Amino acid sequence: MLTIDDLGRGARTAARTLAGATAAEKTAALHAMAGQVTKAADEILAANAGDMETARELGIGTALLDRLLLTPDRIAGMVGGLRKVAALPDPVGNQTGGWRMYNGIRLQRVRVPLGVVAVIYEARPNVTADAAGLCVKSGNAALLRGSSYALGSNRAIGMALRAGLEDAGFPADSVQIVEDTSRDGARALMTATGWIDLLVPRGGPGLIAAIEAEATVPVVIDGAGNCHVYVDAAADLDGAEAIVINAKVQRPGVCNAAEKLLVDAAVADEFIPRITAALAAKGVELRGDERARSLAPDLIPATGEDWDTEYHDLIMAVAVVDGVDAAVDHIRAHSSGHTEAIVSNDYNTVQTFVAGIDSAVTMVNASTRFTDGEEFGFGAEIGISTQKLHARGPMGLEALTSERYVLYGDGQVR
Amino acid sequence: MLTIDDLGRGARTAARTLAGATAAEKTAALHAMAGQVTKAADEILAANAGDMETARELGIGTALLDRLLLTPDRIAGMVGGLRKVAALPDPVGNQTGGWRMYNGIRLQRVRVPLGVVAVIYEARPNVTADAAGLCVKSGNAALLRGSSYALGSNRAIGMALRAGLEDAGFPADSVQIVEDTSRDGARALMTATGWIDLLVPRGGPGLIAAIEAEATVPVVIDGAGNCHVYVDAAADLDGAEAIVINAKVQRPGVCNAAEKLLVDAAVADEFIPRITAALAAKGVELRGDERARSLAPDLIPATGEDWDTEYHDLIMAVAVVDGVDAAVDHIRAHSSGHTEAIVSNDYNTVQTFVAGIDSAVTMVNASTRFTDGEEFGFGAEIGISTQKLHARGPMGLEALTSERYVLYGDGQVR
Numbered sequence: 001m002l003t004i005d006d007l008g009r010g011a012r013t014a015a016r017t018l019a020g021a022t023a024a025e026k027t028a029a030l031h032a033m034a035g036q037v038t039k040a041a042d043e044i045l046a047a048n049a050g051d052m053e054t055a056r057e058l059g060i061g062t063a064l065l066d067r068l069l070l071t072p073d074r075i076a077g078m079v080g081g082l083r084k085v086a087a088l089p090d091p092v093g094n095q096t097g098g099w100r101m102y103n104g105i106r107l108q109r110v111r112v113p114l115g116v117v118a119v120i121y122e123a124r125p126n127v128t129a130d131a132a133g134l135c136v137k138s139g140n141a142a143l144l145r146g147s148s149y150a151l152g153s154n155r156a157i158g159m160a161l162r163a164g165l166e167d168a169g170f171p172a173d174s175v176q177i178v179e180d181t182s183r184d185g186a187r188a189l190m191t192a193t194g195w196i197d198l199l200v201p202r203g204g205p206g207l208i209a210a211i212e213a214e215a216t217v218p219v220v221i222d223g224a225g226n227c228h229v230y231v232d233a234a235a236d237l238d239g240a241e242a243i244v245i246n247a248k249v250q251r252p253g254v255c256n257a258a259e260k261l262l263v264d265a266a267v268a269d270e271f272i273p274r275i276t277a278a279l280a281a282k283g284v285e286l287r288g289d290e291r292a293r294s295l296a297p298d299l300i301p302a303t304g305e306d307w308d309t310e311y312h313d314l315i316m317a318v319a320v321v322d323g324v325d326a327a328v329d330h331i332r333a334h335s336s337g338h339t340e341a342i343v344s345n346d347y348n349t350v351q352t353f354v355a356g357i358d359s360a361v362t363m364v365n366a367s368t369r370f371t372d373g374e375e376f377g378f379g380a381e382i383g384i385s386t387q388k389l390h391a392r393g394p395m396g397l398e399a400l401t402s403e404r405y406v407l408y409g410d411g412q413v414r
Numbered sequence: 415m416l417t418i419d420d421l422g423r424g425a426r427t428a429a430r431t432l433a434g435a436t437a438a439e440k441t442a443a444l445h446a447m448a449g450q451v452t453k454a455a456d457e458i459l460a461a462n463a464g465d466m467e468t469a470r471e472l473g474i475g476t477a478l479l480d481r482l483l484l485t486p487d488r489i490a491g492m493v494g495g496l497r498k499v500a501a502l503p504d505p506v507g508n509q510t511g512g513w514r515m516y517n518g519i520r521l522q523r524v525r526v527p528l529g530v531v532a533v534i535y536e537a538r539p540n541v542t543a544d545a546a547g548l549c550v551k552s553g554n555a556a557l558l559r560g561s562s563y564a565l566g567s568n569r570a571i572g573m574a575l576r577a578g579l580e581d582a583g584f585p586a587d588s589v590q591i592v593e594d595t596s597r598d599g600a601r602a603l604m605t606a607t608g609w610i611d612l613l614v615p616r617g618g619p620g621l622i623a624a625i626e627a628e629a630t631v632p633v634v635i636d637g638a639g640n641c642h643v644y645v646d647a648a649a650d651l652d653g654a655e656a657i658v659i660n661a662k663v664q665r666p667g668v669c670n671a672a673e674k675l676l677v678d679a680a681v682a683d684e685f686i687p688r689i690t691a692a693l694a695a696k697g698v699e700l701r702g703d704e705r706a707r708s709l710a711p712d713l714i715p716a717t718g719e720d721w722d723t724e725y726h727d728l729i730m731a732v733a734v735v736d737g738v739d740a741a742v743d744h745i746r747a748h749s750s751g752h753t754e755a756i757v758s759n760d761y762n763t764v765q766t767f768v769a770g771i772d773s774a775v776t777m778v779n780a781s782t783r784f785t786d787g788e789e790f791g792f793g794a795e796i797g798i799s800t801q802k803l804h805a806r807g808p809m810g811l812e813a814l815t816s817e818r819y820v821l822y823g824d825g826q827v828r
Contacts, residue, residue: 101789114803198802198803213630243825246828355434360819361819362819363823364823366824370519370821370823376521377513387632388529388632389528389632392819404774405775405807406778409784412780413661414664414784
């Protein structure tokens, strides 16, 4: 198995080639990668079947099994994803600012690749292709460490991606699968100072805590999504119901699903019985504060911990709040900084909510489920940042770049 | 002495007020802060005299004593700095992107303050006013931890700044001086997760190593400046001499001073004897590789360590390289990512250098000393980032902000 130094050296060398490549050359590489994934579909499906068998033997739950599973359709999805990213404009080389200094020096701020990007992720093998495509398109070498359950699938996908890179004249080490899926392997990535310019950890609270405690390389955290929907007195309640149901039920296992419902006291009498019945009919387990439970006695009493928890499941906690200011206070106290939504047709209330919230994304009269790189138009996403530095919200190509300065003078000194 | 939780709570509360303030209100606050510093000049000078006396008793070196010293002129400089930052455009609220999504949602990306910014810095008391001004102008609360030598001065400056904030109707805790200047005090800031949105450590390798090992809060590192000047065969040698002398001698103790001189072998015979004599005449201690020493035998033999060292002093190491490619390779191997300069009038050589270097700032035919927030036009700087994430190079107001998304829909669901 390659050491982190082996991986880092290969990635660093490849990164220099990638940084010098033109947009057209990188686009061609992504199409070649897509072509090789198509060609290797049978090998990838066979490797995935092996992963699935092992996972079943280990008694893995059905939700995780579904994430792990590859089908011809899902492989076509990966290929389509690579071709979609290939078609995006290249952020590298964009001049993001520039002016003439007082002394005549022409100053330019230019977007450049970060260098080597590492991603730690869960058991979804399609992330391997998505992340590789975004990294190569933005001129970065990729170190991809998926879950141990998906190692066979990731190896097969990685071989295809590397073959495509070589077809297009790029070093195979532009994309490397990290085979050490142990905790020590993750720790080696977290502390690979000098080799890694950005580490994106995607995973549960355990991974994030380990990153916060141990990482010495630059990190952008794809953290928890304890997302809120606030239904205001001035909401259209039909619209509010549709948004709450969609935000909670359409895909409860993802980070942009809503976990908390806050209802303005002024409409709680009408809305809480109605929405809790509708959610319960969709199989949602409901928990509530005292005021919510007084209107919907079936709700399980919510504990203090509930308000800070991302369930990742068909569970929702409901609270009654006294208007938008109380909603903002509740959210600021408990949010993980991902996505918060308001449903209201009152102009001033919406203004107050938008000004008061400090999360990556604020939704007005729309489902929290729209916080997503593809929905935003980024083609795909390397993760969703819940931190404030560097990148916030869905991270596309631009988040994988840095801006450096070049100053053109003619002999100026101070 | 206040605990980190006390400081954090005060800062967090003030940050919410600051985030909601208009540009005009923040500008008025900076002028009020400037006014109070002017008013408190005598108290500040008296406190500084006390710091100076203690520092002298402790046998502190003259370079540090000079940094610590305040004079009426230097206080006027702090006041001028606050007023200059007051006059800068407010980055907060700028819409940095926006489009209509496929489903009609209007998406906006908006610049917002980070929240609470902490700075750990050395014995220069003027940094206290500079950092406070930049933080308040960009809507952030500031936690400022200077060196123990400057604590009396910083307290006095902090009192004046806080009085100005109150004059302008802002919470005094918008700016707080961290009085615990021990190593534990620094560690408390580094690990104050939840209280601090950005920590900028400014200091030597010891501080940076501690940050890398221990920090759990988001950090942008103001790191070492092992800056290079490459003098190419196609350089105007008079211009090259002026740039090298300026870059090394004008202020050798700062991070944008040049530490290394690389000379193209094609002009080494002519340039090395000339530049080393000129540098020696300015009191610079010169070290060299074998090729440089064969042309200037007085040079001290450079060790391997020299090439990676930031001297912060009147010392320079000189090497002979075979053209621009070798210069780029040398710099990539040894640079700290701060500033590198080329002196050349050959178009293609300049292109090769600019493309090959991956530091925060690349200078063409200009002194490395221009890497500076004020020189760039940022009014002042909170530090110079040598990392690639979030901000790179001199950090002004924009580096103290984050960009969040607000999506305006009319009932959209997925």
